[in-house]
Amino acid sequence: MPLTVSNRSTEKDVRDWLDNNGFAGKTAKLNEFELHAIQRPGWIQVFKFCVRVKCLPLSNQGNEPEADDRPGWLEMFGVVLDDERERDSHLKTQVWLFEDDAEREKKLNLVSADLLTCQQGQNGGLVATALFTLIVLSITVVVLSWFQ
Numbered sequence: 822m823p824l825t826v827s828n829r830s831t832e833k834d835v836r837d838w839l840d841n842n843g844f845a846g847k848t849a850k851l852n853e854f855e856l857h858a859i860q861r862p863g864w865i866q867v868f869k870f871c872v873r874v875k876c877l878p879l880s881n882q883g884n885e886p887e888a889d890d891r892p893g894w895l896e897m898f899g900v901v902l903d904d905e906r907e908r909d910s911h912l913k914t915q916v917w918l919f920e921d922d923a924e925r926e927k928k929l930n931l932v933s934a935d936l937l938t939c940q941q942g943q944n945g946g947l948v949a950t951a952l953f954t955l956i957v958l959s960i961t962v963v964v965l966s967w968f969q
Contacts, residue, residue, distance in 0.1 A: 828868070849872050874894065
């Protein structure tokens, strides 16, 4: 089971980044926003996510999106590097978007090379096994109690 850590401030930073980079951040649908890696004591965090977002091409003035030229919704894969120590928003939250998961995985490996990673299945298999064992033992105790 992936480690999902709710981080509303980072999600808001991603939406702001989308707004500032030609996407509709307010209406974007962020999925699988998961903690991927962390640097002790926790100031630096790397998240991975999927996003369904609308691209907003800018008009000739560069200020307003043209309603007729919107190409529709895009499915993108993203990486976020968030450094809680930074005050400057350009350094605090860095976002990268990719068209496929393989490109995202390359960036995740690069960004989180020296960090503690939360790999899927690292502890999930152990927890699932322990839970299954407890359920089987509980059922066994109940069944045995019927025959006494």
